[in-house]
Amino acid sequence: MKATEVLADLKRRFPNEPEYIQAVEEVITTIEDTYNEYPEFERYNLIERLCIPDRIFSFRVSWVDDKGQVRNNMGWRIQHNNAIGPYKGGIRFHSSVNQSILKFLAFEQTFKNSLTTLAMGGAKGGSDFSPRGKSDMEVMRFCQAFIQELWRQIGADTDVPAGDIGVGGREVGYMYGMYKKMARENTGTFTGKGREFGGSLIRPEATGYGNVYFLLNMLQTRGIDIAGKRVAISGSGNVATYTAEKLISLGAKVVSLSDSDGTVVIPDGLTQEQMDYVFRLKNIYRGRIREFAEEYELPYHPGERPWQIVDCDIAMPSATQNELDGDDARALLKQGVIAVSEGANMPSTPDAIKEFLAARILYAPGKAANAGGVSVSGLEMAQNSQKLSWSAEEVDSKLRQIMADIHHQCELFGKESDGFVNYVKGANVAGFMKVARAMMAQGIL
The missing domain is CATH 3.40.50.720 (NAD(P)-binding Rossmann-like Domain)
Structure with missing residues (x-):
């Protein structure tokens, strides 16, 4: 694999997605040498399969504002890779959101989730809707309309969304409520939920x-x-x-x-x-x-x-x-x-x-340092599946250990001959190898 050739091909195929190309470039240029140590990766064209999302859902979201006017936004869900577990990643509501940004976030999420040691794949979603300046009722109506379009594509063992920029506890609550109504189930499909209905202690923190x-x-x-x-x-x-x-x-x-x-x-x-x-x-x-x-x-x-x-x-x-x-x-x-x-x-x-x-x-880099949020989301998923609730001390202790484990992986794969730790390379190689081995073991899908 030559990183320059892979990047040139992706730029040709996705010419208007600079954030996505930037994220891919940051990863594949650091894993190139490691990738080439495994000829079987190239035989199965693993790098291209890893760079391109499994599937992309895009849809119109129509909702009614407080003045009775019908408003329209775009919504997306990028399911990038589920080789090591259900798709997992946040939903972002912000006027800047577009498909390129969400593809970069889903790509990054795949490696971040791999680093956590938990069984989670990578995904991301969102809309160009901005909650800023909107009333609670407008936010609720938008969230409900968004999930009416998305609910068939998510589930506790399929794809588990969470919050991100513009999506906090309020928005997660509205989306989860509508999902529960549409799916006729209460399985904790979202993370970042309220403490009263399946949320985990210290998830916001x-x-x-x-x-x-x-x-x-x-x-x-x-x-x-x-x-x-x-x-x-x-x-x-x-x-x-x-x-x-x-x-x-x-x-x-x-x-x-x-x-x-x-x-x-x-x-x-x-x-x-x-x-x-x-x-x-x-x-x-x-x-x-x-x-x-x-x-x-x-x-x-x-x-x-x-x-x-x-x-x-x-x-x-x-x-x-x-x-x-x-x-x-x-x-x-x-x-x-x-x-x-x-x-x-x-x-x-x-x-x-x-x-x-x-x-x-x-x-x-963020895929290592900010993995604490999705780590506790994974712990929330575990609590929901077991119908248990752990104390703040238990969750915090597990979080500390996960971050220490991520740091250890970065050191292991990123330490250079002079002792300097290149955390970018370490995080990328560690995250990549786990996903790559899982993909190889499961065949061409």
């Missing part, structure tokens, strides 16, 4: 907590303590806020949060009182980070991301894809950043990744 646990494992390899370190975080949703909460508990200083409108800088570090305010603002009032800045008279930078405006030791991009570019990476390295751990999916551009790897800092 899991991606943020898991990212911090992975970061701690990385820092430990160099004997670095997190206490007192200045950490820049982008975003202010579940991933960002629970990352911040865990860091505060460990003695780190969180010096930024952001949303799509701008960034707030917290020079002295986020306090627990301020953290509580952000939770209320975002989760109850669905407010903007600008309001937090105004409440505490903190510097606010409209339209900017944190990376070139804050002084930090560690960066944890936790908002969205391609939010940290080459210029941002160079700015972070210039100020002496020692680690970057991704809470979002593919938040660093290829140029940024090259800068981090060339500088030999600790850099954790």
Whole structure:
């Protein structure tokens, strides 16, 4: 397999899907040497089968707003690969959603789920509908219309969706309620559900907590303590806020949060009182980070991301894809950043990744560092199938172990001759080999 030839063919066949091509390129260029050690992979054209999704569902979603006007959006579900378990991946509601973004997310999800050691394949779905500015009733009507189109394609042993950007507990609840009504079953098909109807403790916290646990494992390899370190975080949703909460508990200083409108800088570090305010603002009032800045008279930078405006030791991009570019990476390295751990999916551009790897800092790609969310989703699936409910301590203990296991796999496959761990290569090779072996064992499907 020559990565350049595979990429050229995919670009020809999917010319208008840059995010998908970017994700594929990041993986296959790092696994090329390993892939070529197994001639049987090439005989069965495994790389092409792995890059192209098993199936794609696309559909119109018609719903009625509060003024009685009929509105129309597009919906998708990308079922990428189920070699190691049922399709598993979130649903994203945002105006930027398109098929290319969802194909990249589903491709990444396949390897991320492989790394968790749990039996889950990869999928992703979503719509160009944005919940922002919509009433609860409008959101409910949209979610119900979305699931009316999708419910036949999902199920507890087939495809298990969860939340993502724009899809929190409210949206999952509405979608699961309609799925249960249409399918006439109560099997826990969605994860991220409310605690009262099958949800797992610490599921909302899991991606943020898991990212911090992975970061701690990385820092430990160099004997670095997190206490007192200045950490820049982008975003202010579940991933960002629970990352911040865990860091505060460990003695780190969180010096930024952001949303799509701008960034707030917290020079002295986020306090627990301020953290509580952000939770209320975002989760109850669905407010903007600008309001937090105004409440505490903190510097606010409209339209900017944190990376070139804050002084930090560690960066944890936790908002969205391609939010940290080459210029941002160079700015972070210039100020002496020692680690970057991704809470979002593919938040660093290829140029940024090259800068981090060339500088030999600790850099954790999202498919490894943010796997905590889907890991606890897998644990939620296990609890649902057994009709059990585990304590927060049990779930957190399992999450810590899973993140440690992921870190170990990255070290195993990513350690170079000089001792430097290339976590990008390690995560890609480890995730790939498990899926590849499963696909080979099951024949050409």
